[in-house]
Amino acid sequence: MCASSSTPREVLILAGTRPEGVKTAPLIRRLLDDPRFTVRVADTGQQPGRVTEALAPFGLRPEVSLRPQRRSGSLAELAAALITGIDELLTHHRPAAVVVQGDTTTALAGGTAAFWRHVPVVHLEAGLRTNDLDRPFPEEANRAMLARIAALHLAPTRAARANLIGEGIRSSSIVVTGNTVVDALHDLIERGMAQAPDWVDTTRKLVVATVHRRENWGHGVAATVDGLRRLARACPDAQIVMVTHPNPQLSAEVTTGLAGVANARVTPPLPYPQMVGLLRAADLVVTDSGGLQEEAATLGVPLLVTRDTTERPEALTPGRGELVGTDPELLLSAGLRHLASGRTAVVGSPFGDGRASDRSVVALAGLLNVPARRVVQRRRTAATIG
Incomplete structure (x- = not known):
């Protein structure tokens, strides 16, 4: 019936x-x-x-x-x-x-x-x-x-x-x-749940990074980590936080690549409200993730996309986001430029109104x-x- x-x-x-x-x-x-x-x-x-x-x-x-x-x-x-x-x-x-x-x-x-x-x-x-x-x-x-x-x-x-x-x-x-991710961000922020981990040093510039795209496995991951290592050494007063992927092989690769870098921290995946809090505190996001492109653009955080192309071009507004691929030198120069210029006020999201x-x-x-x-x-x- x-x-x-x-x-x-x-x-x-x-x-x-x-x-x-x-x-x-x-x-x-x-x-x-x-x-x-x-x-x-x-x-x-x-x-x-x-x-x-x-x-x-x-x-x-x-x-x-x-x-x-x-x-x-x-x-x-x-x-x-x-x-x-x-x-x-x-x-x-x-x-x-x-x-x-x-x-x-x-x-x-x-x-x-x-x-x-x-x-x-x-x-x-x-x-x-x-x-x-x-x-x-x-x-x-x-x-x-x-x-x-x-x-x-x-x-x-x-x-x-x-x-x-x-x-x-x-x-x-x-x-x-x-995009419903904007709805989710608004909800968590309005309810006071988007808080950064207590180990974040708010007196220092904060760079949040992730790497996991399948097409970057191998050389791309290694090159991205190399670029982050150079950025950490060029900005010893900055705090570099690499949030790893659940894949144990990827996690081990980035942990090894950032070993010995005093101002770099490798952390396992964070609960989503904490991750949003970390992004809100960030001065720069370096990622090959699609979702983080949306979140960074919505929160007004400068963004470096470690890919050669993106299906989210709305995140790449002048002065806010750019493609750097997995070239360590491009990552370093763009990262230094964005850290020097700092964040600007958020004026809406290119991905919707919530x-x-x-x-x-x-x-x-x-x-x-x-x-x-x-x-x-x-x-x-x-x-x-x-």
């Missing part, structure tokens, strides 16, 4: 990594507040434990947790396990729509499984492109493939929308929402043909802590 237009529509939200947890959290909270929808949040287990960690500061938790078996660590093994697990989930819970976020293996696997089951796919953060299938790898291809099967494209910027239009995607299926999740709910309602919203009430479900 078909559901009536007044029956709450179930939305399945998939997340497998910490960034997916952070960026879906504002949308989950808005949907939980809307009686027209029911929400099921599934942690796919792509990064075990990281989704639960990411959702917790927002008062949320996954209702379902998958446990993909991994032995070789290959992308094919992960994708196969995720598609199988998600497909099984879809056989037990027939949602009205499946939301996937970004460019991860979880997003591609979840979108594929839902498409095969004729469940509408909603792509949150759609339309980002470098137009180079090798950079970032495999994320560029993941996004492009999702564009072919998504029923609704929630684009974070006008540029992302233009990318989709250029690929032949119907304009009626694209909604420019802003209402992306509201617009996303409106777009979802249109996709699923649910009635206009009249009553707002807080509903507790298994996706909510407490």
Whole structure:
């Protein structure tokens, strides 16, 4: 029997990594507040434990947790396990729509499984492109493939929308929402949760760095660490903080590369509110991460992107962000220039106004043909802590 237009529509939200947890959290909270929808949040287990960690500061938790078996660590093994697990989930819970976020293996696997089951796919953060299938790898291809099967494209910027239009995607299926990471940042800051670790020395210039992109593994990581080592030695009064990736091999490589540098600190991944607090305190961010480009630009922190191209060109405004690749000398010269010029006042974010999740709910309602919203009430479900 078909559901009536007044029956709450179930939305399945998939997340497998910490960034997916952070960026879906504002949308989950808005949907939980809307009686027209029911929400099921599934942690796919792509990064075990990281989704639960990411959702917790927002008062949320996954209702379902998958446990993909991994032995070789290959992308094919992960994708196969995720598609199988998600497909099984879809056989037990027939949602009205499946939301996937970004460019991860979880997003591609979840979108594929839902498409095969004729469940509408909603792509949150759609339309980002470098137009180079090798950079970032495999994320560029993941996004492009999702564009072919998504029923609704929630684009974070006008540029992302233009990318989709250029690929032949119907304009009626694209909604420019802003990026939900801005919503998440505003929420944490407003609630006073975005506090830097107590070991940060506020009397010194602070450089926050990360490195993890697959295309940078090997030479790129080593060259980036070399550039940071040179910057630390050229600015002995600055504090260089390298936040490592969960991958133990990458962590060991950067730890070894910065060993013996007195003003460099290597720290394991921080809880997200602490990471936001660290970024707020920073004078410079050096990263190959997509999410950190958005966060730094939103917080007004000068940014060096250690890649040759980026799918987030909005972060590269004059004087604020630039591509330096993995050339140690370019990193050093650009880093010295930004540290000398200092931070300027934040004037909005190129990634939205903090209402992306509201617009996303409106777009979802249109996709699923649910009635206009009249009553707002807080509903507790298994996706909510407490």
